[in-house]
Amino acid sequence: MPIAKDSYGKIFDLLERHHSWFRENLPLIASENVPSPAVREAIVSDFGNRYAEGWPGQRVYAGCTYIDEVETLCADLARRVFKAEFADVRPISGVCANLSVYSAFTTPGDLMLALAIPNGGHISSGRMNFSGTAGLVHGLQIEYFAFDSVEMNIDVEKTKTKIKKLIDDGKSPKMAMFGGSLFLFPQPIRELVDFLKSYDILVCYDSAHVSGLIAGGQFQDPLREGAEVMTLSTHKTFFGPQGGIVLSRDKYSEEIKKAVFPGNTSNHHLHTVAGKAVALAETLRFGSEYARQVIRNAKELASSLHNMGIRVLGEKNGFTSSHQVVMDVTTQGDGGSFEKELERANVIVNRQLIPGDISAGRHYLHPGGIRIGTQEVTRLGMKELEMKEIAEFIGRVVLKHEKAKIVKKDVKTFRESYQKIHFAFDTKEEAYKYIRIR
Numbered sequence: 001m002p003i004a005k006d007s008y009g010k011i012f013d014l015l016e017r018h019h020s021w022f023r024e025n026l027p028l029i030a031s032e033n034v035p036s037p038a039v040r041e042a043i044v045s046d047f048g049n050r051y052a053e054g055w056p057g058q059r060v061y062a063g064c065t066y067i068d069e070v071e072t073l074c075a076d077l078a079r080r081v082f083k084a085e086f087a088d089v090r091p092i093s094g095v096c097a098n099l100s101v102y103s104a105f106t107t108p109g110d111l112m113l114a115l116a117i118p119n120g121g122h123i124s125s126g127r128m129n130f131s132g133t134a135g136l137v138h139g140l141q142i143e144y145f146a147f148d149s150v151e152m153n154i155d156v157e158k159t160k161t162k163i164k165k166l167i168d169d170g171k172s173p174k175m176a177m178f179g180g181s182l183f184l185f186p187q188p189i190r191e192l193v194d195f196l197k198s199y200d201i202l203v204c205y206d207s208a209h210v211s212g213l214i215a216g217g218q219f220q221d222p223l224r225e226g227a228e229v230m231t232l233s234t235h236k237t238f239f240g241p242q243g244g245i246v247l248s249r250d251k252y253s254e255e256i257k258k259a260v261f262p263g264n265t266s267n268h269h270l271h272t273v274a275g276k277a278v279a280l281a282e283t284l285r286f287g288s289e290y291a292r293q294v295i296r297n298a299k300e301l302a303s304s305l306h307n308m309g310i311r312v313l314g315e316k317n318g319f320t321s322s323h324q325v326v327m328d329v330t331t332q333g334d335g336g337s338f339e340k341e342l343e344r345a346n347v348i349v350n351r352q353l354i355p356g357d358i359s360a361g362r363h364y365l366h367p368g369g370i371r372i373g374t375q376e377v378t379r380l381g382m383k384e385l386e387m388k389e390i391a392e393f394i395g396r397v398v399l400k401h402e403k404a405k406i407v408k409k410d411v412k413t414f415r416e417s418y419q420k421i422h423f424a425f426d427t428k429e430e431a432y433k434y435i436r437i438r
């Protein structure tokens with residue numbers, strides 16, 4: 001009895017403490033965001049307790065009258081926002097969206113092209129021996145795009161040479177997965193699409209990180225540039241609940257539907273489908289303004305850090321055209337230690353493998369980089385001036401080795417005036433308000 005009651009109380013205590021902390025810190029993880037109060041309302045609804053296997057109108061379960069309408073609306077909005085012929089909004093995460101695409105278009109043993117992890121690749125398109133999803137779960141072989149770490153982008157000519165060599169050796173790639181997790185600049189889809197298609201390589205684009213920027217029309221537009229299929233996470237630059245979506249040309253719709261259900265989902269987290277629909281509506285109205293400010297903020301943060309003497313990747317091309325800023329902290333220390341120290345100062349970032357780390361003997365616990373994203377603080381209403389202040393906080397830890405406790409006090413004071421969500425229809429409640437309905 002006491003254990004049950006104690007644990008029960010403790011869970012809520014910890015949840016509330018988390019909320020208080022996030023009211024006072026700088027949330028700069030590039031793969032996270034804060035949804036609007038409207039999205040949060042949708043995701044505590046009863047939709048989250050139901051099943052709706054199948055497609056709207058053809059469900060395996062009863063009780064889906066309103067669920068069907070919301071899901072249909074959600075898919076309509078997704079097609080409109082991303083100008084896509086087909087949308088499947090059921091994948092429960094970006095990884096699940098990618099797995100659905102792998103299973104729709106490849107069979108185990110096939111070869112896929114993707115980015116290597118230190119060059120920005122995500123573990124969901126990784127090799128079996130790194131427990132990458134593509135290799136481990138679907139048995140894909142992975143070869144890497146050639147990468148230019150000065151341009152911080154795929155090297156078009158070297159990639160072509162590599163593919164020709166693979167084909168000469170009897171190893172024809174089946175699919176090319178563009179996109180990545182360390183993602184500063186639009187990738188050369190246009191430059192590679194004809195070449196890839198001439199060898200029957202399906203062109204896919206994993207927009208997990210940049211889907212909010214694409215939705216706002218401020219990054220590249222993969223489906224216009226030649227990608228046939230695009231996957232997304234709905235909670236990084238796109239400010240919805242945690243989840244995934246697959247978009248494609250119409251001719252692939254049947255294969256994708258089957259791969260999502262029954263292939264890769266059973267229940268598909270219907271509360272998040274409602275949340276995705278709300279976020280898509282918000283994006284339709286506010287998405288372009290939001291995405292523009294996110295990128296402006298990233299550029300300002302990058303140049304402020306650079307001017308303070310921190311090495312920032314992508315200098316040759318103006319540091320960034322996305323929400324991300326990546327610092328190389330190898331002259332000051334390492335990414336793992338700074339991640340911890342910055343957290344003590346209430347600055348929440350993550351360490352990042354960067355090009356050159358593996359050959360220099362650095363690994364993911366203590367890599368050379370720190371990755372920063374500006375999307376969440378942009379949602380809190382911060383602009384270029386605030387980015388200069390954030391750069392100062394980071395510099396005080398990374399360059400001046402000031403005591404974290406002192407920096408933390410100033411971060412808390414700074415954060416007080418940024419509590420409301422911007423770029424949303426309803427903004428009455430504070431972004432990190434803890435809502436009690438017990």
Ligand SMILES: *Cc1c(COP(=O)(O)O)cnc(C)c1O
Nearest residue numbers: 093094095122124180181208233
């Ligand atoms: C984050 C990410 C994913 C996985 O998304 P989840 O929604 O966390 O499953 C897939 N691909 C890339 C490139 C990512 O950065």
